Amino acid sequence: MTSWLGSIGLTAGGLMLRNLLSSEPNPNKVLDVKSVQYSDRDVHCRDDAMVLYISKNNNYEIVLQRPCTETLHQSFSLYRSKELSDAEIRFLQLKDKLPPLITIAKEVYNLNGIQKLCDILREHPSWTLAHLAAYFPLNDHFQDPLILSILNAPDENTGISPLQLAVKNGNLRTVQQILAAGASLEHLDYEANTVFHYAAATSKEIIQALSALSTKCLNLRNFKGYTPLHMACLADKPDCVKALLRAGADVNIAATEATSSPNNTPPGYVIDFLQDHPNKLYAQDMKFGGTPLHWSCSREVINTLVDMGCDIDSLNFDKRTALHVMVLRHRLDCVVALLSRGARADLGDKEGNTPLHLAAREGNTAVVQALIVFGADLSYRNNTGAMPRHCVITGNDKLLYILHAVGAPRCPKDMQGCNPGCSGMEREFNGIPPATPPSASTRAIIDQVPAVMLTVSGMGVAQSVKRNTGRIKGGRLLCLDGGGIRGMILAEILLELEKRAGKSLVQCFDWIAGTSTGGILALGLAAGKTLKECLYIYFRMKDLAFVGARPYSSEPLENMLKECLGSDSVMASVTHPKVMITGVLADPEACRPVLVNITVTRVMITGVLADRKPVDLHLFRNYPSPSTLLIIEPNGLFRPPPLPEEQLMWRAARATGAAPSYFRSFGRFLDGGLVANNPTLDAMTEIHEYNLAMEATGKGAQACPLTLVVSLGTGLVPITQVTHIYAGCGNENPIIKITALVSKTDLGTMAQYYLQANVSLKEIDVFRPESLWDTARLAMGMSSLGQLLVDQATASDGRVVDRARAWCSMIGVPYYRFTPQMSEDIAMDERSDEKLVNMLWETRAYTHANRHVLNELVALLNRD
Structure with a gap:
């Protein structure tokens, strides 16, 4: 046991433990003593009211004596030691700080006050009187000439100024008093921290007090590359983040490892936005850093911030863009807003994951589709070598097919942890496709051979013309x-x-x-x-x-x-x-x-x-x-x-x-x-x-x-059944009752559908209805008939395409028609992001399925 205690005594922790176990009083504890106790001791050194005594048994003690004008008897023992060197060091630390301070602020001259002063000077021996006044705080004494003379003097060890110390402690009144005394807001400590770096983790009131005087240092980076705005994010202080933004913090300054690294991004200020929309940012995301774009919750906020100059591809502390964050938060409207404002979809975070990797892992179908149609790289590898297809959770067969249908590659054969949908060893399972929408299948089958023959015929005639007349450019x-x-x-x-x-x-x-x-x-x-x-x-x-x-x-x-x-x-x-x-x-x-x-x-x-x-x-x-x-x-x-x-x-x-x-x-x-x-x-x-x-x-x-015709359509809507189109009613039976499979945009001619429904043209008769019920049926019938006529007038597929293809074939011009089959009828004024990105994904899947035709067309285009 004795040897164990001896070994402990050799360490700093052991010294602390030994002091706790010892019956001797703590040498740093301030004691209330009488001056007469030291009448028989020798004075080793003296400075004003402080005396370092030495006893007969070579014990050293520092004593603070009150001014004789107040008392001749009460004193305080500040420190006791058997080592002269320790006592001398401690004496030098206290002599220039303690007596002047208790002279300026007499309210601290008591046992408790002196104990606090001694403790803080032992911890921060290089602090000045101004630091001590800022720390305690002695708010009524910053106008004292002695404190004013050193108001901006830094701590020799850290470079922190009295104002920075007051800000760090979060004492608003002290900060206000020091500012009133004329403290500088441009001082940097030895890590290049400004007063705003310290304020970032305190309160919005302190930031407002500082920024009201000067914001010159508001956007400076410290040696870690952080601005005050970054520091507020790290401290998870949403109110401070907003206060800094209102003060004019530049949201486009990225966190880097050097204060001098150039910032080539134009500055972004969102003061007006926060004044108009004080509660539009998601505070829970602020601790991850970034810009207000990372903390947005709606399309309107994103558009406003981008218009105000926020860097759309700025990174947070995890090296993620706002697009990464919106993907993780499943905010489709924000994802589309960012992509439609030019956000890059192929930036990897600190793990190398692009937004598409994260969306595939999260299993959000609509977000994956949005990223695909805006050009996300399907073969991008993260730090582990995984591509987006690898990130699809086993069992999400629909999402797997969405990636497969647009050409997302499988993993290489040596990739570990693959499921059947991404493994390079197994190539049979590619997910489960959505239900096939109803289409004009009969017409498509009939037209398949003629369409190919017409196209080939046109290309053959074109080649014959070129052989006879030479190469024709243009057209x-x-x-x-x-x-x-x-x-x-x-x-x-x-x-x-x-x-x-x-x-x-x-x-x-x-x-x-x-x-x-x-x-x-x-x-x-x-x-x-x-x-x-x-x-x-x-x-x-x-x-x-x-x-x-x-x-x-x-x-x-x-x-x-x-x-x-x-x-x-x-x-x-x-x-x-x-x-x-x-x-x-x-x-x-x-x-x-x-x-x-x-x-x-x-x-x-x-x-x-x-x-x-x-x-x-x-x-x-x-x-x-x-x-x-x-x-x-x-x-x-x-x-x-x-x-x-x-x-x-x-x-x-x-x-x-x-x-x-x-x-x-x-x-x-x-x-x-x-x-x-x-x-x-x-x-x-x-x-x-x-x-x-x-x-x-x-x-x-x-x-x-x-020399070439390329025609692009805006999609084929699914075929729907129209049962009962009334154009006029009399007695009990409708004058016109058309039942046919028709498409809203590909109706052919009116006569064609009359024949399909076995209704002769002479049966069309619109006359005065004989009852209120007939009137209602007439109105519905006329509306349906009107819609049919409008759809036919605006038809862009079917026979319209057949005529163009045939004409091109006759004159020897290659003809290409591209229009995807859609799974639902998309209105001309559709606003739903989910429907629109699905429509565009179907288009991308269509172009991938017809890539051989596109390549053939490209060969013709590049030939000329």
Whole structure:
């Protein structure tokens, strides 16, 4: 036992334990003593009221004597030791601090006060009088000349200033008193911490008191690379985080390992946001760091913060972006908002996991689909070598198929921990696909062989023409159907085509024709927007334009069109490709003359002139029309639309997108989809007439016949059964009762369905109903019949495609048609993120399944 105690005595912990077990009093305990006790002792050294005594048995003791004006008898024993060196060191620590302080602040001259002073000086011997005044706190004495003279003096060991110490202790009144005394807010301690770094873990009131005087050091990094905002996040102090943001903290400064590392990201300040939305941030996520984007809970907050300059790809302490966090929180609207504002989907966190890895692990189907359609890398490996497919939890067969259907690769054969769905050794199980939507299967089977034969026939004729006349360059036509928000499908297909072509899409085509949403997309491409930017715009447009009840206000849509296409850009400024846009005409003042200011491709956009009967198809062009080339003067009662040099691009886009009941008409124009929802035949006709006009005007060398037609649709809706369409009622039996399998967008001709239902055309008779019940049935029947007529008028598939394919085959032009089968009918004004990302995933799966056709098309495009 004795040897054990002896060994303990050799360590610091042992010394502490020995002091506890010893019967001797603690040498640092302050004792109340009488001065007469030391009359027989020798003075080793003296400084003012402090004396170091030595006894006859060589014990040393430091005694503080009260001023003789107060008492001649009471004193305090501060320290006792048998070692002279220890006593001398302690004496030097106390002599310059204790006597002056008790002279300034007499309220601390008591046993308890002196004990606290001695204890803190033993722990922090390099503190100044100002530090001691800040620590205790002696708020009434900061104006004392002695304390004022050292108010900004740092601790020699740590560099902390008295103000920083007061802030660290969280005493607001002390902080206010020191600030009133003129303390500096620009002091840095030896770890480069500012006063705001210390305030970050205290209270919002202290931050407000400091920032009211100066914010010069608010965004400085310390040696660990943290700003005060980072420190508040680490301390899990949401109120301090918000206070720093209100003070002007830059949310875009990343945590790095050096204070001097450059910050190339523009500053981001969210002061106004927090003033307007004080409770819109998720405080529980603040402790992980990042920016307010990481702490957002809604699409509106994210859009606001991005507009205010928050770095969308900034990292938190786990090296995760806001997109990572939203995936983990299962916030689909926030995920889509971030992706549609350009957030990178392929950034790995500290474990190398991308948002897609995390979404696959979480099993969130809609989030996985969103990441896929925005281009997430399906083969990205994390730090363990796992790809997203590997992260799918066993049993989530639907999610496994979602990844498989778009080409997510399996793991290599040597990968450990694989399940049957990702193992490189087993390739049979790929998940469970969703139910196949009902489609025009009979028609598809009948058309399969003719379609292939027509395409091959067209390519064969084209090859024969080239052998006889030489290589023909140009003449490549891209046609984009209408369909409202389903224009996203067009962008998704074109993204895949552009990826495989390895060059910008506008370099692949010489003519672009578009109707409605397809026309807007065509103009966006002609104006220099990338396909990804166009997809982003669609997601933003649905939230801004489809607000309230139909018909929607046109102002948000028009503002977006001006922003994207330019408020002054005109059609003639686009020089390549030629662009055709359709629309319907109604107001002579719909388009105003402006200056030409950009140069790009031939574009034609369809519109409908609705100020006449019958209505007329109009093509918005960026090139002279055949009539202009032939100098054919317009005649009739109606003023002709503006020339390409006068036609504003955004007005053309607005005119072609003026879908009845969704938006008000645009002057004399209505949506081009009313006449040419699939603009392929109209575009081919236009190109043929244009070439004839060039020949007739002696410019035959510039004429270029069609060499390729690519037509893109906005999706095939599932076939649904329409039972009982009443067009008039009399007595007990309906005049018209049509039962057929019909699609809302592919109805064929009216006669076709009458024949399918075994109803002769002469049975169509609408007459005065004979009862109230007949009136109700008549109203429902007329509504259904009206819907059928509208759907047929705007049909873009079925026989419309058959005619275009046959025409191309006859003239020897290869024809490609791409439009995916959708699992549900997506409304033109659909806003649901879940439905839209599923629609786009189906498009991506469709392009993957038809990749051989896309590759064949790319070979033709690159050949020219």
